[in-house]
Amino acid sequence: QQQVKQSPQSLIVQKGGISIINCAYENTAFDYFPWYQQFPGKGPALLIAIRPDVSEKKEGRFTISFNKSAKQFSLHIMDSQPGDSATYFCAASFGAAGNKLTFGGGTRVLVKP
């Protein structure tokens, strides 16, 4: 079963707060876990990605935490800004970025000023 479950569906956070989005997957053959950010009227844009041999990856205010045994990974957005208001998708694939992505359902994040 190639499913990726994402929660919550929506999230409201105050400016400067931390946004946390969680994803769980079933297929242990997945070996590439990207996060995408999508603004209204635009296509998803790659934000950050991780491989299962790494437990955490940080890029600026964005951090992925990966728990291989629990088959879960999460995105933390530190010091959330109004410009971070967007829909975030987690995804998973086999064979790194060259193969099809299975997406989570998306989380709509609203950062209040």
Add this chain to the structure above:
Amino acid sequence: DSGVTQTPKHLITATGQRVTLRCSPRSGDLSVYWYQQSLDQGLQFLIQYYNGEERAKGNILERFSAQQFPDLHSELNLSSLELGDSALYFCASSARQGLEVYGYTFGSGTRLTVV
């Protein structure tokens, strides 16, 4: 500008009609992917082409077909359109299969409305 160009941006057509969506991948990318995004189904993978050949097929209806041309641009053909086909259709490209570095680059999508 992501480098992936999709045309048209918007399309309104009647049920039963046929439309063609076009995608030009980022320069140098050999793989093209098509995804459908609807409110109730999220982002669903339709089909992948690599250097002109079909590589993977997802939840693509028989009424839909795609191809990738020698210049690497791709077209998604949707026929006998139904109201439920109304959605955003995204094209994405990546450099080569099996390479992680570049990931996917998505276009801005074609919004299809079937009336």
